[in-house]
Amino acid sequence: MAITVSLVALFGLVLFFLLRSKSLGPGAAFAAAGFGFFLASTGAAKPINQLTQSLIETVSNL
Numbered sequence: 556m557a558i559t560v561s562l563v564a565l566f567g568l569v570l571f572f573l574l575r576s577k578s579l580g581p582g583a584a585f586a587a588a589g590f591g592f593f594l595a596s597t598g599a600a601k602p603i604n605q606l607t608q609s610l611i612e613t614v615s616n617l
Contacts (some may be wrong), residue, residue, distance in 0.1 A: 566591065570584050570587060570588065
């Protein structure tokens with residue numbers, strides 16, 4: 556759970572800075588946030604979470 560909250564905060568910061576630097580418009584940021592929200596409720600959420608956890612474990616073991 557703590558990893559998920561951290562990643563949400565990280566992606567939120569990325570979207571914020573993309574909006575601030577005008578590399579991304581408000582509509583695209585809304586679409587990206589909506590995509591992430593709806594992706595979390597699909598069957599793809601569990602494999603994505605497992606992949607993320609294994610990547611974090613791999614990086615921490617380096």
